[in-house]
Amino acid sequence: MSILSVINLGKAYKQYSNRWARLAEWFIPVSKPRHHLHWVLEGINFSLEPGEALGIVGINGAGKSTLLKMIAGTVQPTTGQIQVRGRLAALLELGMGFHPDFSGRQNALMAAQLLGYSQDEIAQLMPEIEAFAEIGEYIDQPVRVYSSGMQMRLAFSVATAIRPDILVIDEALSVGDAYFQHKSFDRIRQFQNQGSTLLIVSHDKAAIQSICSRAILINSGRLTYEGKPEDVMNYYNALLADKVNHEIEFSQTNAGETQIISGSGEASIVAVRLLDQQGDLIEVFDVGQSAVLQVEVRANKDLPELVLGYAIKDRLGQAIFGTNTHQLKQVLCNVKKDSTFIFDFCFVANLGEGSYSISIALHSDNTHISNNYEWRELAALFSVVNMKHLAFLGSSWIPPTLEIKKII
């Protein structure tokens, strides 16, 4: 028996050609509709069994949040229906809706009342909410003096005070400090173990692949793909790569990160691709997986010498590994104008879990300081997840063999 069924769900917003059109539609009886429907979601069908964890993936604006809002009940669907069995809690835009002048305790109380908890339940839960949020004496201070992280802590504690049958989580979860992120993830996993059904929207591929048993891909308002998280992620990557190649070449940047391109332009990078061994585009590697960094380069002038270098950097921008064709002793000499080359760097991703970027430089000598043709930061992004190996720490994978001898 499924705990959540979404049947032929669709959402359209009414769009009016001008401000008076709505007035006319309201007050002139038996007139034809003066709006057209703008569909943001159409024909979504899926169902969840108790205890399942479903990841929802899609680019910004694909309709993921609208879908969650409809499931949470704050937005009404235009077509179709949602059947929920049991108590559903939604973590959407945590912390909004707190009243700045009331104390944390009063706001927590109000939020709990809004969630429909009874008076007795609230009295019972308050100490636990306070303890989990760990904001100390601030609980009795007005919320306006809180940091955003503290608001988030309190909001999360209230929303998850009682284990729901279904927990809906929007990506907002990733705010807060690392300590609380772990604490909240632990709680979510605990709920999952106790039988709660999870529904998670995230751009964090690692989170989706480690928590979810199934995923769906929403693309331009439609459910495009459903399956195992890895498959869905691959499909998503292909979709992203497609977008990168045809529409916005070379702007594979995440929100907030700007790609830095500099250089004389005497040679240029035409395309950068990360491929798996089968030659398919890939964005998520397993620890220890073989990969190919493929760079397409064009000479815009006759060049005496052409060197291509790359560096893999971690989330903080620290170089993990870097090399170039000079160090690899394969320097191209006397390159003619308009000739194009493909460089395939095959490597094994002996990296720890996390997200990484690749910077690429085209120059004439050992370093890019002399004759920098083109230098590109964040030329490609990828992340590494641990799917097959035992858990470990750090950004590199150096698997030991272990031998223990008893000597006394």
Place this chain on the structure above:
Amino acid sequence: MELIKSLWNYRGFILGSVKRDFQFKYLNSLLGIGWMVLQPLSMITIYTIIFSQIMQAKFPGSANPLSYSIYLCAGILTWGLFSEITSRAMNTFIENANLLKKINFPRVCLPAIIVLNACLNFGIIFSLFTLFLLISGNFPGLVYISVFPLLLILILLAIGLGITLGVVNIFFRDVSQFYSIFLQFWFWLTPIVYLKSILPAGVQRWIGLNPLEPLIAGFHASLVQQEWPNWSSLIYPAILAIILGAVGMSLFRKHAGDMMDEL
């Protein structure tokens, strides 16, 4: 029925919000609840001085120097209740858009909070007024109870109008601008500050269209003239209250889905 049930289920939230709103309004001020009394009191003082002293308006058929003040109080306090409910209910959905977008709860809780809050404020100030009547020896006696059915009709009318305006205001934001202007005209088109008898006969006939006129006249009858109100004149506002309530609820139901898209 479903509506009442959902209100009952969320009574914790509604009562909690009323309490918080009340606290908030007077929490951070030194005089606290004093402001609630001072505001209408200052208004009544101004009108009393201007109309009874400067403009030498005489209250006909009464030698009591307090008559005009009581007349003003009876009108201004009840008008205040009506205008508070309607204008706050009109904006409540927009003001709480954040909450509505985030948490799924019965939306009808919001106007309910407004009504209870306004009634609480009114209850306090009207008790003080009643106390004043008792002390000054102007308490009307048994006739006083006619205030309650009058208040009931007034509140129903206010709820109906408030919810109607609240829903329409989401889609046409002009409504709140328009209504605040309209409210001023409405105040002066209702015999609150002046007596109905000073109006020309032609205007007196038209003023009967104003649903608040028989209600305010009822309060005046009970509290100033100390006689029973003209019950039959209340049929019109009572029926209008029911119609507006029905219109408000059907608008609310019909547009509940679109409402969230516009907030």
